[in-house]
Amino acid sequence: MSPEPALPNQRFLLKDIALLWTGEHDGRLLTNCSIVVDSGIIQWVGAHDRLPTSLRALPFTTVDMSACLVTPGLVNTHHHMYQSLTKCIARDSSLFEWLNTLFPIWNFLTADMVYKSARFAIAELLLSGCTLTSDLLYLFPNDVKLDETIRAAAELGIRFHPCRGAVSVGESDGGLPPDTLVEDETAILRDMRRLIDRYHDERDGSMLRLALAPCSPFSVSERLMKKCARLARSYNNVMLHTHFAENSSDVEYMSTNVQKGLVEYLEHCGWNERDCWFAHCVKIRDDDDDGRYTSSLKYFAQQGLGVSHCPTSNCRLGSGAAPLAKMMKMGVPVSLGVDGSASNDSGNLLAEARMALMVARVRDEKADAVSTSDVLRMATSGGAAVLGRADVGYIKAGMCADVAGWRLDAPCFAGSFHSPEAVLSALILGNGGDLKANYVMVNGMEVVRGGALARGVDMGTITREHHEAAMKLATIASDQLARAVP
């Protein structure tokens, strides 16, 4: 049985919002309006003088938003929070070289390090306006458990979709990870079941949903992929996530070692339904049909398979640029992910939206390949849809109260007050990455207030403790690795 979610019983009036982007597809921008939130749900949105008498009489906590642009909270669909401990290593390496450099270090991760890095990564996301995030933890050395990331998310108040990842094919069996990091498949499935039974809440408004995430075709068996699909589908709303077609070496590994094309692999494993989402998909194409199977891009659109587009990581590792405009045109559900902080090397979703726009325009050599509204939708309702959520991603009555407020006197907005559309665009085009959310609400609870975390722990303490954990990992890993050299 999953625990009852803690529902806030507080009412909020987010009053006199200077500019509101609701995230709805008509691109509606409202000025001088208010939002009423009751018990975690948006009850009413509109011009303040039209607030119904029945609501007007109720007691509220009033929040003055007259200096803010308000948007739906952002949604991050791909991350590896533990990687915040190992930023800026293997700086000029491609994916496989990068992994081969980092695996020996990650071998010394502990539960405490995973907890402190998750707390840091979540704080970073909240302060960039993110209200729902996924995280894929796929290494479980020493005493590491997924429970550590779940504890961090609950403390800071973010809506969370943790993925129980796994690696099960090590070097000696032709996989990429060292054998020391590989887990037994029966134990993996047992732990997945334990986590779902303990934490998963399938209901609307859920603050926590589990997903199952065997790491990649070059680190798990097809047998495990199939068993995970069966296990996930024996529950409601447990989704499936993995890395897919990240770069040329990844696709080549599949063709040589797994001996399957992209579509053939997905069909064979049963990962071909709307409950699956895939990180990267840089190499899915519309011209790789092989006579037996349709093209991979068409297949994603036809089956409604979700993509987590991670452009910064793809640039950093020289993986390539995903065909974003084509994906959108063909109807592939697309969202954004910051990816792990060892290949980003930060965790700012708004910066990721800007990068997505820029890379798509460079790739296609078209200034209108992808618009600011497109990437804002990917960062909000697009992310929610990919994670199977119809209850977040928009600001309208009946949705969960996940909201971000941005101060309009921040430098990135200066010079953009020609029109409401220009101001909204400045959130993407004008923001070089320094803009912080001023106010963030998740499930009707304040998690960021005045640009600072609002749940009793400050970013300074979180950063210091994260730094200490990172230094401890660096010291242990270098001592042990030096000892291992003959």
Ligand SMILES: [Zn+2]
């Ligand atoms: Zn990843």
